[in-house]
Amino acid sequence: xxxxxxxxxxxxxxxxxxxxxxxxxxxxxxxxxxxxxxxxxxxxxxxxxxxxxxxxxxxxxxxxxxxxxxxxxxxxxxxxxxxxxxxxxxxxxxxxxxxxxxxxxxxxxxxxxxxxxxxxxxxxxxxxxxxxxxxxxxxxxxxxxxxxxxxxxxxxxxxxxxxxxxxxxxxxxxxxxxxxxxxxxxxxxxxxxxxxxxxxxxxxxxxxxxxxxxxxxxxxxxxxxxxxxxxxxxxxxxxxxxxxxxxxxxxxxxxxxxxxxxxxxxxxxxxxxxxxxxxxxxxxxxxxxxxxxxxxxxxxxxxxxxxxxxxxxxxxxxxxxxxxxxxxxxxxxxxxxxxxxxxxxxxxxxxxxxxxxxxxxxxxxxxxxxxxxxxxxxxxxxxxxxxxxxxxxxxxxxxxxxxxxxxxxxxxxxxxxxxxxxxxxxxxxxxxxxxxxxxxxxxxxxxxxxxxxxxxxxxxxxxxxxxxxxxxxxxxxxxxxxxxxxxxxxxxxxxxxxxxxxxxxxxxxxxxxxxxxxxxxxxxxxxxxxxxxxxxxxxxxxxxxxxxxxxxxxxxxxxxxxxxxxxxxxxxxxxxxxxxxxxxxxxxxxxxxxxxxxxxxxxxxxxxxxxxxxxxxxxxxxxxxxxxxxxxxxxxxxxxxxxxxxxxxxxxxxxxxxxxxxxxxxxxxxxxxxxxxxxxxxxxxxxxxxxxxxxxxxxxxxxxxxxxxxxxxxxxxxxxxxxxxxxxxxxxxxxxx
Numbered sequence: 001x002x003x004x005x006x007x008x009x010x011x012x013x014x015x016x017x018x019x020x021x022x023x024x025x026x027x028x029x030x031x032x033x034x035x036x037x038x039x040x041x042x043x044x045x046x047x048x049x050x051x052x053x054x055x056x057x058x059x060x061x062x063x064x065x066x067x068x069x070x071x072x073x074x075x076x077x078x079x080x081x082x083x084x085x086x087x088x089x090x091x092x093x094x095x096x097x098x099x100x101x102x103x104x105x106x107x108x109x110x111x112x113x114x115x116x117x118x119x120x121x122x123x124x125x126x127x128x129x130x131x132x133x134x135x136x137x138x139x140x141x142x143x144x145x146x147x148x149x150x151x152x153x154x155x156x157x158x159x160x161x162x163x164x165x166x167x168x169x170x171x172x173x174x175x176x177x178x179x180x181x182x183x184x185x186x187x188x189x190x191x192x193x194x195x196x197x198x199x200x201x202x203x204x205x206x207x208x209x210x211x212x213x214x215x216x217x218x219x220x221x222x223x224x225x226x227x228x229x230x231x232x233x234x235x236x237x238x239x240x241x242x243x244x245x246x247x248x249x250x251x252x253x254x255x256x257x258x259x260x261x262x263x264x265x266x267x268x269x270x271x272x273x274x275x276x277x278x279x280x281x282x283x284x285x286x287x288x289x290x291x292x293x294x295x296x297x298x299x300x301x302x303x304x305x306x307x308x309x310x311x312x313x314x315x316x317x318x319x320x321x322x323x324x325x326x327x328x329x330x331x332x333x334x335x336x337x338x339x340x341x342x343x344x345x346x347x348x349x350x351x352x353x354x355x356x357x358x359x360x361x362x363x364x365x366x367x368x369x370x371x372x373x374x375x376x377x378x379x380x381x382x383x384x385x386x387x388x389x390x391x392x393x394x395x396x397x398x399x400x401x402x403x404x405x406x407x408x409x410x411x412x413x414x415x416x417x418x419x420x421x422x423x424x425x426x427x428x429x430x431x432x433x434x435x436x437x438x439x440x441x442x443x444x445x446x447x448x449x450x451x452x453x454x455x456x457x458x459x460x461x462x463x464x465x466x467x468x469x470x471x472x473x474x475x476x477x478x479x480x481x482x483x484x485x486x487x488x489x490x491x492x493x494x495x496x497x498x499x500x501x502x503x504x505x506x507x508x509x510x511x512x513x514x515x516x517x518x519x520x521x522x523x524x525x526x527x528x529x530x531x532x533x534x535x536x537x538x539x540x541x542x543x544x545x546x547x548x549x550x551x552x553x554x555x556x557x558x559x560x561x562x563x564x565x566x567x568x569x570x571x572x573x574x575x576x577x578x579x580x581x582x583x584x585x586x587x588x589x590x591x592x593x594x595x596x597x598x599x600x601x602x603x604x605x606x607x608x609x610x611x612x613x614x615x616x617x618x619x620x621x622x623x624x625x626x627x628x629x630x631x632x633x634x635x636x637x638x639x640x641x642x643x644x645x646x647x648x649x650x651x652x653x654x655x656x657x658x659x660x661x662x663x664x665x666x667x668x669x670x671x672x673x674x675x676x677x678x679x680x681x682x683x684x685x686x687x688x689x690x691x692x693x694x695x696x697x698x699x700x701x702x703x704x705x706x707x708x709x710x711x712x713x714x715x716x717x718x719x720x721x722x723x724x725x726x727x728x729x730x731x732x733x734x735x736x737x
């Protein structure tokens with residue numbers, strides 16, 4: 001959809017500027033009073049503002065009219081923000097901007113607001129079989145063609161501060177560009193710069209507001225014409241709807257429409273702006289039916305008259321009498337699922353695919369919510385088809401938790417937006433907004449007349465509010481599930497660091513297929529023999545296919561199978577140990593550069609400057625100690641201390657137990673090392689991460705004890721655990737049951 005949001009009113013102001021906006025605005029006005037126009041620019045001693053020095057490359061285009069001049073201004077955002085805020089305060093104070101113009105209205109709902117008003121008018125015409133005429137007006141390159149003389153004149157008409165006017169006039173006088181073709185200037189004279197006398201910038205804070213102000217006199221003329229469409233007998237007449245330069249004229253009959261068109265064309269001609277006649281259209285309705293009549297001719301400008309089978313695209317919606325809901329739904333769904341397929345087929349990571357879905361795919365639907373009538377059944381079907389498409393691309397298991405899919409990633413979910421929730425939230429928000437605008441004459445008419453004409457049903461006092469599931473509601477449903485809820489309960493245990501445990505979801509770079517499989521494991525819906533016997537109930541014997549012991553649960557596969565202990569579990573353990581060993585070696589300058597952990601082969605002993613680093617070596621002691629082989633030993637002679645580091649990857653429920661056992665296991669060895677090596681202290685550092693990637697609260701403390709301040713280390717170890725756990729499950733399922 002082309003237009004979804006209200007254009008800027010100076011909101012994106014840097015935070016440092018917000019604190020001193022009042023003072024800086026005053027300084028700007030004070031300095032602007034010193035500005036005097038001279039032939040070649042600013043007078044010496046005046047305020048120094050960087051002026052546009054543009055370069056316009058000529059690109060080959062189909063039509064000469066499509067050439068545009070592009071002027072690049074550095075650091076103009078701050079300046080235009082200050083000016084926009086000052087002009088906005090003046091406009092709001094004196095209520096200058098017309099109610100029909102919704103392009104630069106702070107706090108407005110942009111094009112949706114106008115589309116809802118227009119939908120009510122169209123439905124009233126159809127339902128009550130009324131006469132109606134409308135015209136869609138399109139300006140030819142509106143932003144690029146508005147004359148500078150009119151822009152300055154409109155500031156004077158609305159009594160904008162004189163210092164601001166002078167400042168803008170001087171700046172506009174310096175706008176210029178040069179033409180280049182294939183990197184070479186077309187003119188080489190002394191003054192080869194082309195002065196720009198028409199057009200306004202796009203993308204800064206001031207230009208949209210200034211442009212709306214330039215068309216505001218047209219709204220005043222149309223409103224004073226005394227004609228327009230009445231929503232009810234004796235009600236307010238609405239002559240037009242305007243979003244930036246997208247204008248729609250409303251009239252009760254063709255004769256009245258001609259009056260409005262005449263006002264529009266005369267005004268446009270007086271300010272030297274041209275209408276894009278090939279993009280303009282009119283429609284005439286007689287007793288609720290579209291009628292064919294002669295094309296409207298105004299000063300040799302022919303506007304096309306729509307038939308019943310034709311439509312006009314206004315503000316992103318196909319219209320005739322009103323919005324064509326069936327066609328729009330079909331078109332939007334095609335775009336929606338086309339984009340979804342492109343995202344899922346891309347090589348983005350799983351997290352970035354979800355971000356692309358939320359930021360690029362979902363907005364195609366979001367724009368229609370509140371304007372088109374979507375039933376709850378249709379929305380459920382949309383969400384279901386999204387999940388099915390994700391399943392086809394192996395990003396979501398059909399038996400995985402649906403609620404978790406729509407929970408934010410910072411809470412342990414997948415972060416996907418639900419079409420149903422977004423629709424219900426948007427409808428409630430739009431309805432609440434219209435209630436706040438009840439005092440407006442036009443909005444008041446719409447509220448009174450909307451008796452089920454739009455999804456908002458503004459006239460119904462006993463309106464049934466659609467259900468909007470919050471994150472806490474979804475978490476409750478997730479927790480109450482017998483299988484899915486086990487991971488949720490483990491994640492929110494008091495000894496688990498929730499923020500660190502979901503790092504792989506928020507900032508990880510796992511492929512979408514891998515992320516989906518990891519979530520399948522965490523949701524415990526992998527088809528093990530235990531799952532098939534007790535959940536699917538297909539009569540499969542519940543014996544482990546590797547060790548032949550009873551109870552092939554997912555917990556058994558990940559961390560309890562004796563047949564995998566010395567192979568798969570050891571490999572996973574060593575992958576984590578390699579990451580930590582390399583980090584310690586780099587910290588103590590025992591290595592010069594980092595290599596990927598899966599390519600790293602730790603040396604049994606590394607030593608330099610009184611620091612010795614052992615890898616998987618037994619410690620010879622004076623007396624017999626069974627537990628004498630920690631994974632990593634760090635001996636720092638300078639600090640007179642030793643660290644005994646041991647890594648374990650238990651199941652989720654055994655995090656605390658595993659950490660306690662590791663500390664108790666090496667207690668005798670720690671005392672013996674103090675006596676043998678003559679150090680002041682020996683600390684036992686258990687590094688514990690669960691097979692599902694849960695990180696205990698104590699891990700950050702243990703890493704700080706080792707002197708490691710890199711916050712990404714835990715995330716890298718967590719990723720290694722998750723990847724190897726997924727590999728273990730895949731290899732296990734490939735065995736014959």
